[in-house]
Amino acid sequence: xxxxxxxxxxxxxxxxxxxxxxxxxxxxxxxxxxxxxxxxxxxxxxxxxxxxxxxxxxxxxxxxxxxxxxxxxxxxxxxxxxxxxxxxxxxxxxxxxxxxxxxxxxxxxxxxxxxxxxxxxxxxxxxxxxxxxxxxxxxxxxxxxxxxxxxxxxxxxxxxx
Numbered sequence: 001x002x003x004x005x006x007x008x009x010x011x012x013x014x015x016x017x018x019x020x021x022x023x024x025x026x027x028x029x030x031x032x033x034x035x036x037x038x039x040x041x042x043x044x045x046x047x048x049x050x051x052x053x054x055x056x057x058x059x060x061x062x063x064x065x066x067x068x069x070x071x072x073x074x075x076x077x078x079x080x081x082x083x084x085x086x087x088x089x090x091x092x093x094x095x096x097x098x099x100x101x102x103x104x105x106x107x108x109x110x111x112x113x114x115x116x117x118x119x120x121x122x123x124x125x126x127x128x129x130x131x132x133x134x135x136x137x138x139x140x141x142x143x144x145x146x147x148x149x150x151x152x153x154x155x156x157x158x159x160x161x
Contacts, residue, residue: 003104011102018078052145
């Protein structure tokens with residue numbers, strides 16, 4: 001599936017969260033949503049990214065933004081990951097890659113000369129009407145969550161005008 005673009009309606013999906021709830025994107029219309037897609041629980045970069053988003057979870061909530069992390073890992077893996085690092089962000093399990101592929105984020109990757117299929121590390125900000133407002137590639141993991149928070153604040157400010 002082709003990658004989504006800014007301005008288009010976000011594809012709807014429903015995925016289980018590690019807290020036992022189901023996250024359905026369409027049920028969050030009326031408020032902005034930040035989805036951060038990451039490759040794997042408990043790997044170095046993914047750990048750092050989830051910790052940084054967790055440290056800012058309250059700030060996203062103060063802006064009225066729903067924040068969810070998504071990876072192809074299982075609910076069991078998410079639960080262990082959350083407990084190990086005391087993560088504060090709900091984690092959606094997408095082992096069948098329903099949301100990952102709907103957003104066009106399952107692609108050929110290269111690492112140390114090896115090619116393989118995997119999740120592209122991207123954060124997507126969706127406005128209250130369900131449109132993709134911003135797509136932010138995590139080119140540097142450290143500091144990415146702060147950049148997303150600043151962008152979410154821009155969206156919140158624009159909504160109030």
